[in-house]
Amino acid sequence: xxxxxxxxxxxxxxxxxxxxxxxxxxxxxxxxxxxxxxxxxxxxxxxxxxxxxxxxxxxxxxxxxxxxxxxxxxxxxxxxxxxxxxxxxxxxxxxxxxxxxxxxxxxxxxxxxxxxxxxxxxxxxxxxxxxxxxxxxxxxxxxxxxxxxxxxxxxxxxxxxxxxxxxxxxxxxxxxxxxxxxxxxxxxxxxxxxxxxxxxxxxxxxxxxxxxxxxxxxxxxxxxxxxxxxxxxxxxxxxxxxxxxxxxxxxxxxxx
Amino acid sequence: xxxxxxxxxxxxxxxxxxxxxxxxxxxxxxxxxxxxxxxxxxxxxxxxxxxxxxxxxxxxxxxxxxxxxxxxxxxxxxxxxxxxxxxxxxxxxxxxxxxxxxxxxxxxxxxxxxxxxxxxxxxxxxxxxxxxxxxxxxxxxxxxxxx
Numbered sequence: 001x002x003x004x005x006x007x008x009x010x011x012x013x014x015x016x017x018x019x020x021x022x023x024x025x026x027x028x029x030x031x032x033x034x035x036x037x038x039x040x041x042x043x044x045x046x047x048x049x050x051x052x053x054x055x056x057x058x059x060x061x062x063x064x065x066x067x068x069x070x071x072x073x074x075x076x077x078x079x080x081x082x083x084x085x086x087x088x089x090x091x092x093x094x095x096x097x098x099x100x101x102x103x104x105x106x107x108x109x110x111x112x113x114x115x116x117x118x119x120x121x122x123x124x125x126x127x128x129x130x131x132x133x134x135x136x137x138x139x140x141x142x143x144x145x146x147x148x149x150x151x152x153x154x155x156x157x158x159x160x161x162x163x164x165x166x167x168x169x170x171x172x173x174x175x176x177x178x179x180x181x182x183x184x185x186x187x188x189x190x191x192x193x194x195x196x197x198x199x200x201x202x203x204x205x206x207x208x209x210x211x212x213x214x215x216x217x218x219x220x221x222x223x224x225x226x227x228x229x230x231x232x233x234x235x236x237x238x239x240x241x242x243x244x245x246x247x248x249x250x251x252x253x254x255x256x
Numbered sequence: 257x258x259x260x261x262x263x264x265x266x267x268x269x270x271x272x273x274x275x276x277x278x279x280x281x282x283x284x285x286x287x288x289x290x291x292x293x294x295x296x297x298x299x300x301x302x303x304x305x306x307x308x309x310x311x312x313x314x315x316x317x318x319x320x321x322x323x324x325x326x327x328x329x330x331x332x333x334x335x336x337x338x339x340x341x342x343x344x345x346x347x348x349x350x351x352x353x354x355x356x357x358x359x360x361x362x363x364x365x366x367x368x369x370x371x372x373x374x375x376x377x378x379x380x381x382x383x384x385x386x387x388x389x390x391x392x393x394x395x396x397x398x399x400x401x402x403x
Contacts, residue, residue, distance in 0.1 A: 093304040120352060136352065241352045247325045 039206035065090035067228035078221035085189030111183030193220035323361035346384035
């Protein structure tokens with residue numbers, strides 16, 4: 001096979017794009033414990049268990065640090081904050097001495113929704129009053145109130161926000177407001193304000209698989225809503241482990 | 257993981273310019289390797305100090321093993337080409353991810369023969385972002401992803 005250098009580079013990009021677009025069914029990934037047999041049906045209105053994010057091949061290039069292959073459309077305020085950010089993850093990687101990532105620099109909670117991008121599982125516990133998400137990363141807890149209450153007026157902003165949920169058919173719709181602006185939307189430095197509004201739509205496809213449609217709205221930071229689709233696998237043989245962020249105090253010891 | 261040989265191959269191909277000869281199989285493998293490498297680099301914090309376009313392999317004897325957050329550390333000694341003993345260290349992913357891949361805090365003990373492969377530092381310091389661990393008996397320990 002004899003090709004021109006320029007053609008070679010173009011062909012390389014095309015193959016990379018093609019490879020990243022291959023559907024999930026084409027290759028079992030190393031380390032995957034996805035069942036070979038078809039999963040049992042999903043139980044009704046029950047998403048309890050330990051779940052782990054499983055990025056399909058098309059998303060694997062970016063899910064380590066952000067929500068979509070294409071960047072979100074930001075407002076001038078958002079663009080300015082993004083350009084000033086010094087992430088350690090992603091293509092704009094900075095050393096651990098230089099980064100101003102609030103999670104790496106100050107051990108602040110990742111907040112909603114960035115917590116999903118921390119590469120660790122979470123457990124869902126359901127009670128009549130609320131659905132609890134217990135994230136392995138720093139034992140972060142989210143409360144999603146299921147008792148029909150509305151969001152309170154004049155909320156004090158928090159890292160995880162105020163979440164209320166309801167079932168629409170077999171989909172759990174979670175609405176979150178009251179988020180502070182101390183965190184980033186992702187590990188790549190996309191900012192948000194305290195006007196952030198997060199909508200999550202959880203759909204348990206079968207016993208072992210759950211999908212979540214994520215929508216982030218923030219009139220101060222985002223010119224239009226930013227959407228993503230997340231895929232989770234049930235891990236019945238896993239327990240949530242401990243991971244304490246302040247144990248990472250030696251971060252800079254890893255500096256090279 | 258992209259191998260040192262694959263990296264050398266793409267450099268040779270680019271430098272050859274107009275008269276590049278490759279096989280389709282090797283080229284596809286090369287692209288998949290680059291894809292995997294990029295994903296791992298994005299997922300790992302503190303990757304700025306490593307040259308992810310290169311891969312090196314260093315064989316030696318373990319002197320320490322810290323099963324700690326955020327990244328597990330291995331320390332070892334290896335002889336250079338003159339026979340002088342050099343100190344090396346490398347980082348893996350988190351202990352939680354490695355635990356689920358089968359590791360324990362005793363997986364590597366001082367005195368164990370180990371062969372470590374991964375990305376070298378840009379500075380030349382004897383440190384590696386570890387992608388592959390092979391014990392003296394030939395057993396490969398899974399490195400649990402790039403985070």
